Amino acid sequence: MNLIVVDDEKLAMQHLMRILEKMFPQDCVKGFTDQEEALSYANELKENGGSLEFAFLDIEMYGMSVIELARQFKEITPAVKILFVTGHDNYALEAFRLHARGYILKPVTKELIEEELQNIEGFSKEERELRMQEKKQIVVKTFGNFDVYVGDEPLQFPRSKAKELFAFLVDKKGTGVNTAEISSVLWEDKAYDRNLRSQTQTVISQMIRTLKAEGLEDCIVKKWNYLALEPAKIDCDYYKFLAGDVSAINSYTGEYMSNYSWAEFTTAFLDESLYNRK
Amino acid sequence: MVILVVDSDSDSAANLKRCIKSWGKDVELKVFSDSSLALEYIKKHEVNMLFTEVNMHAVSGFALTKCLKEKTPNAYVVFVTQSEEYAMHAWEAHVNGYLLKPVDSKRVQAKLDCVSK
Numbered sequence: 001m002n003l004i005v006v007d008d009e010k011l012a013m014q015h016l017m018r019i020l021e022k023m024f025p026q027d028c029v030k031g032f033t034d035q036e037e038a039l040s041y042a043n044e045l046k047e048n049g050g051s052l053e054f055a056f057l058d059i060e061m062y063g064m065s066v067i068e069l070a071r072q073f074k075e076i077t078p079a080v081k082i083l084f085v086t087g088h089d090n091y092a093l094e095a096f097r098l099h100a101r102g103y104i105l106k107p108v109t110k111e112l113i114e115e116e117l118q119n120i121e122g123f124s125k126e127e128r129e130l131r132m133q134e135k136k137q138i139v140v141k142t143f144g145n146f147d148v149y150v151g152d153e154p155l156q157f158p159r160s161k162a163k164e165l166f167a168f169l170v171d172k173k174g175t176g177v178n179t180a181e182i183s184s185v186l187w188e189d190k191a192y193d194r195n196l197r198s199q200t201q202t203v204i205s206q207m208i209r210t211l212k213a214e215g216l217e218d219c220i221v222k223k224w225n226y227l228a229l230e231p232a233k234i235d236c237d238y239y240k241f242l243a244g245d246v247s248a249i250n251s252y253t254g255e256y257m258s259n260y261s262w263a264e265f266t267t268a269f270l271d272e273s274l275y276n277r278k
Numbered sequence: 279m280v281i282l283v284v285d286s287d288s289d290s291a292a293n294l295k296r297c298i299k300s301w302g303k304d305v306e307l308k309v310f311s312d313s314s315l316a317l318e319y320i321k322k323h324e325v326n327m328l329f330t331e332v333n334m335h336a337v338s339g340f341a342l343t344k345c346l347k348e349k350t351p352n353a354y355v356v357f358v359t360q361s362e363e364y365a366m367h368a369w370e371a372h373v374n375g376y377l378l379k380p381v382d383s384k385r386v387q388a389k390l391d392c393v394s395k
Contacts, residue, residue, distance in 0.1 A: 092365030096376035099392075103369035119372045121352065 001027040002050055006038045006069065007058035007085065012106065016056055016085065019110045023117075026132060027053075035064050042076045052077045059086035067091070070098050083116060138216050140170055140236040146257040150214050161186050162207040167257055169220070169229040170236060171266055176221070176228040179204070185262050241270065249274070279394070280323065283309045284316040284330040284342060285358065290379055294329055294358060297386040303394060313337035320346050325353060327393050329386075332359045332368075339364075343371050354393045 007013035017031040032038035059066045083102035095103045102116035117123045139149040146167040148155040157163035183200040219233035240248035257263035285291040310316035313334040332339035356375035375389045
């Protein structure tokens with residue numbers, strides 16, 4: 001989604017851009033002091049299949065009248081939402097005629113913008129936050145090899161043990177585990193000494209850091225000597241199977257986290273469940 | 279869709295009623311010349327669209343807007359009035375449209391089209 005700010009006063013333009021960047025961290029906010037450049041950009045976006053969702057325009061600009069500027073934006077992108085940002089109230093009526101979606105008196109604050117957006121369908125604070133969460137949906141595939149996706153991209157763990165740890169937590173379905181347990185799974189035959197404990201803690205940190213980099217750290221509960229997954233925060237084929245989801249059940253073909261030997265207990269359980277269903 | 283028209287001037291109200299009827303779509307239309315009765319109606323019933331004068335005896339267009347928007351935030355409000363002096367305050371009150379009297383049928387129908395989308 002694209003947003004644009006046009007104000008011939010550079011400081012005002014940057015100020016508003018900063019506010020919008022904070023409110024729309026995943027979207028593209030561009031600022032212009034030159035009206036022609038701004039219009040070129042809108043055209044470019046249209047040609048490349050992008051959508052200009054919002055245009056914040058200052059009314060005191062020289063050159064083309066800002067009402068005319070608004071008209072031209074609408075010609076390029078009829079659905080664009082125009083909000084006027086100005087120090088004067090004398091364009092209020094004209095702004096209604098243009099079907100603008102907001103009219104904000106300077107100085108602009110985040111609260112004023114927030115208030116305007118609250119009244120625009122699809123852009124209230126709650127709706128924006130929901131959209132951000134949806135984008136960051138973590139999808140866990142356990143049938144076959146274990147793999148994790150964020151949106152459509154596979155999530156890369158820096159170390160295979162960090163990925164294996166995450167798989168182990170998924171397998172535990174929200175039950176907490178302590179460091180010793182983790183260690184015995186990741187390093188099956190090794191004695192749990194101080195060295196191993198330290199290595200285990202490193203792996204735990206790496207896993208958490210990988211998730212954090214994607215804004216997904218809240219799918220893990222970490223306390224002292226306790227680590228667990230929050231099952232509700234992930235989209236997982238195994239959990240769907242357990243919940244009776246038919247397509248998840250059909251997608252199970254006898255392989256569960258096939259890259260990890262400790263997963264065989266769950267595999268046996270899944271086989272039995274499937275057998276009992278028939 | 280439930281549309282309310284509120285104006286103590288019966289000619290204006292009648293004019294607006296005509297514009298809405300000629301739009302052709304099936305709507306439930308209620309006309310009030312007494313804004314306090316309109317307020318009571320809004321409190322007790324669902325209203326999707328409000329065309330209202332601003333300056334009225336007892337309850338103003340702003341007061342009606344506030345009450346309606348609190349109850350139904352997506353309700354569409356259009357001020358229909360003589361002067362443009364309320365335009366800035368209308369923006370602040372999150373009014374959705376502002377038409378100057380005498381109203382133009384085309385402008386009214388453009389507003390109706392906005393809502394029916």
